[in-house]
Amino acid sequence: MFKLLLIEDDATLFNEIRERLSQWSYEVYGVTEFNSVFEEFVQCKPDLVIIDIQLPKFDGFHWCRMIRNHSNVPIVFLSSRDHPTDMVMSMQLGADDFIQKPFHFDVLVAKVQAILRRVYNYNTERVELKAWRGATVDYEKNTVTFKGKTIDLTKNELFILKQLIEQKNKIVSREQLIRSLWDDKRFISDNTLTVNVNRLRKKLEELGLGNFIETKVGQGYIATDEVSL
Incomplete structure (x- = not known):
């Protein structure tokens, strides 16, 4: 069972995403303190991170930089902003994918499944x-x-x-x-x-x-x- 860390401050969206992903037997964890996201990431040790760009305290780019300095864990960005530069910035920081809000939950699930297959299968060769x-x-x-x-x-x-x-x-x-x-x-x-x-x-x-x-x-x-x- 894969462990996912969902960094999303919209409680309604967080619960919807967690419910959908849990249906596929993923363990989905959230963040309780948005000023200590990296500390909670270290404690959680997830197999994949889903992170919104607009967050309290610091944005998702800030936390992505911190995570990338210590880990190659797959990262998927979520964003409600319609700026092409957001996607470019995400990829430059080492994100594995970028999903524009609003999105269909089937698309999110498909992307998560594809990334997990790719990352945790080919390394077993x-x-x-x-x-x-x-x-x-x-x-x-x-x-x-x-x-x-x-x-x-x-x-x-x-x-x-x-x-x-x-x-x-x-x-x-x-x-x-x-x-x-x-x-x-x-x-x-x-x-x-x-x-x-x-x-x-x-x-x-x-x-x-x-x-x-x-x-x-x-x-x-x-x-x-x-x-x-």
Whole structure:
């Protein structure tokens, strides 16, 4: 049974979401003090976090930063604000998905199920380490090591990188990545994938690997064994 932490100050919505998710045998916990969200997160140790952007004391972005500094737990944002920048900010902070209010509860359940399957299933594969152009990708620890330096990746970033290097020298379409990440591309925007890929590239640049993933305009992305001429 998965444990979910729902950080939502609207009591009516909180109870509705908890009731719906509980029907799928999820343990749903809430926050009692909105000025100590991170402390309650640490105490709860959830498998997934659902967090509203507009909260008392500090907004959801603040708490997402704090959580990401200590954990790669999947995070789903909820927002009633109609600002594209909110979604971009969420992805840049390492969120796994973004849901605009009002939403259909079936969509929320489907997204939660897809994320939990992805995060807690693919890490159980026997192969934990992958060598790629001199770098070592650790599927278990969510890290990439190159020339003695290591970077940490979020679950989404690692999954994207894994899909590309497992199909190295082949173009992986954006549609294929979206389907693999979220199971059903109707539930996610194309821009979200762009944000995740750009964030992955930026982290790889810290290791000097920024050009290891190439964009094929109108086709998708490719991880090659050799630098293209």
